Amino acid sequence: MKDYMVRGIDKLGKIRVFVARTTNLVEEARRIHNTSPTATAALGRTLTVAAIMGSMMKNEKDLLTLKISGDGPLGKIFVVANNRGHVKGEVDHPMADVPSRSDGKLDVGTLVGRNGSITTIMDLGLKDPYIGQSSIVSGEIAEDIANYYVVSEQVPSAVSLGVLVNKDITCKAAGGYIIQLMPGVTDEEISIIEDTLSKIDSMSTMIDKGLTPEEIVEKLLGSFEMEILDRLDLEYHCDCSREKIEKVIISLGKKEIQDIIEEDGQAEVVCHFCNTKYQFNKDELTKLLLTI
Numbered sequence: 001m002k003d004y005m006v007r008g009i010d011k012l013g014k015i016r017v018f019v020a021r022t023t024n025l026v027e028e029a030r031r032i033h034n035t036s037p038t039a040t041a042a043l044g045r046t047l048t049v050a051a052i053m054g055s056m057m058k059n060e061k062d063l064l065t066l067k068i069s070g071d072g073p074l075g076k077i078f079v080v081a082n083n084r085g086h087v088k089g090e091v092d093h094p095m096a097d098v099p100s101r102s103d104g105k106l107d108v109g110t111l112v113g114r115n116g117s118i119t120t121i122m123d124l125g126l127k128d129p130y131i132g133q134s135s136i137v138s139g140e141i142a143e144d145i146a147n148y149y150v151v152s153e154q155v156p157s158a159v160s161l162g163v164l165v166n167k168d169i170t171c172k173a174a175g176g177y178i179i180q181l182m183p184g185v186t187d188e189e190i191s192i193i194e195d196t197l198s199k200i201d202s203m204s205t206m207i208d209k210g211l212t213p214e215e216i217v218e219k220l221l222g223s224f225e226m227e228i229l230d231r232l233d234l235e236y237h238c239d240c241s242r243e244k245i246e247k248v249i250i251s252l253g254k255k256e257i258q259d260i261i262e263e264d265g266q267a268e269v270v271c272h273f274c275n276t277k278y279q280f281n282k283d284e285l286t287k288l289l290l291t292i
Contacts, residue, residue, distance in 0.1 A: 003234040005052060005085075006213040011225040014185040015193070018055065019177040019213040019220070022048040025236040026163060027171035029089060032236075032275055036097035037165045038106045039074055044163035045108065045141040046077045047089050048176040051234050054081030057122065065121040070113030070139050073098065077112070080273075086237035088273040106165065109139035118148050142176070149180070156181045158197060162204025173208035177220065192223050238274035245269050245278045249288055257289045 005020035026044035029035070035043055046068060054064045060083065068077040075092025101107045114136060122130040132152035137143045142161040149157040161176035179193065197220070201209070206216050217226055248269065249257065260267050267280045280288070 001210075001212070004213065004231055005055060005234055006217060006228050006231050007055065008217050008221075008226045008228045010221070011227065012184070014182045014189065015179065015221065015224060015226075016182060017177065017179050017217055017221060017226070018052045019216045020048055020052050020175055020234060021207055021213055022051060022174045022176070022234060023171055023207060025051075025087065025234055026174040028236040030169070030171055032273075033090060033094040035091070035094040037169050038097050038100075038108060038111045039091055039094050040165055040169070040171060041106045041163040042074055042108045042112050042141065043077060043079075043089055043091050043094075044171065044174045045161035045176065046079050047087050047236070048161050048163075048174060049141065049145050049159065049178070050079040050081040050089070051085065051087045052176060052178055053120070054087065055083055055085070055232055057083040057124070059125060060084065061125055063123040065119075065123070067119045067121075068112065068116070068136070068141070068144070069119070070116040070136055072096075072109075072111050072113030072139060074111045074113070085232045085234040086239070087234065088236060088238045090272050106163075108141065112136070112139035112141070114139045118144050120148065120152070145178075158193065160197075160203040162202050162207070164204045164208055173204050175203050175207040175213075175216075177203060177216065179220065189224075193221070196220065196223065238271060238276070240271040240274060240276060242278055245271075246288060249280065249285070250292060254289060254292050257285060257292075261285050261289070 003022050003024045007018050009016045030040045050066045064081045066079045073096040077091050079089035081087040098107050098110045116136045118134050120132045134148040134151040137147045142159040146157050146159040149155045158179040163174040164172040166172045265282045269278045
């Protein structure tokens with residue numbers, strides 16, 4: 001099944017929902033970065049929620065950057081997404097890992113750390129980007145994002161993110177949902193949602209069972225008259241290119257480029273998001289130097 005997400009809303013416009021299946025893109029991130037099982041879960045959850053958050057932006061050139069800076073051994077998680085379903089990310093220490101919790105589940109909270117911050121940067125094409133920030137609550141990502149929405153956006157949200165890892169450390173299932181309550185929702189309706197969420201399977205279990213995002217919407221909000229508004233294909237996609245890397249090298253300045261030419265005679269630049277290597281020989285570096 002392809003990775004994709006759906007967006008839905010109830011007929012009265014009081015409840016909106018986003019549900020994503022991200023198994024393939026999380027596996028691609030694991031393959032690229034060679035992450036440990038717990039790091040796969042942490043990065044996978046962040047990629048999933050960033051893909052959903054990115055889809056909420058209106059314009060094609062809008063860009064969302066999500067940074068989770070905890071005090072755990074994983075270091076920072078850095079993810080970028082747009083509203084076209086493209087998402088990419090990295091972590092400081094992809095091989096970092098910790099023992100599983102007593103219930104056998106991956107201990108993402110300890111790996112990420114329970115002290116630190118979540119920062120969201122939305123580049124909407126304006127003079128200055130919008131920056132929102134909140135504290136890490138648990139390091140488990142979903143609770144932290146829910147807290148972010150309350151603190152920075154004033155939007156009550158239920159967030160669930162899950163990644164299942166196979167014994168061979170590949171990604172078995174991944175996905176997530178965000179339910180947001182709009183003005184006018186009643187206490188009774190909130191109670192119905194809370195009761196349902198307390199009884200259903202975890203997100204990763206539903207994905208592993210083969211449920212589609214549409215079917216998960218029904219599981220989550222079957223008590224309401226929901227309408228699926230649209231579907232968006234999702235993929236791990238890095239937009240790096242030789243031209244962009246050339247601009248990075250040029251930004252180093254004349255002296256540093258000249259030093260590289262004299263000391264090494266060549267340069268290799270590796271993209272942090274996809275591990276693509278770009279080689280520049282002496283002649284190519286000299287040509288870049290002449291453009292400054």
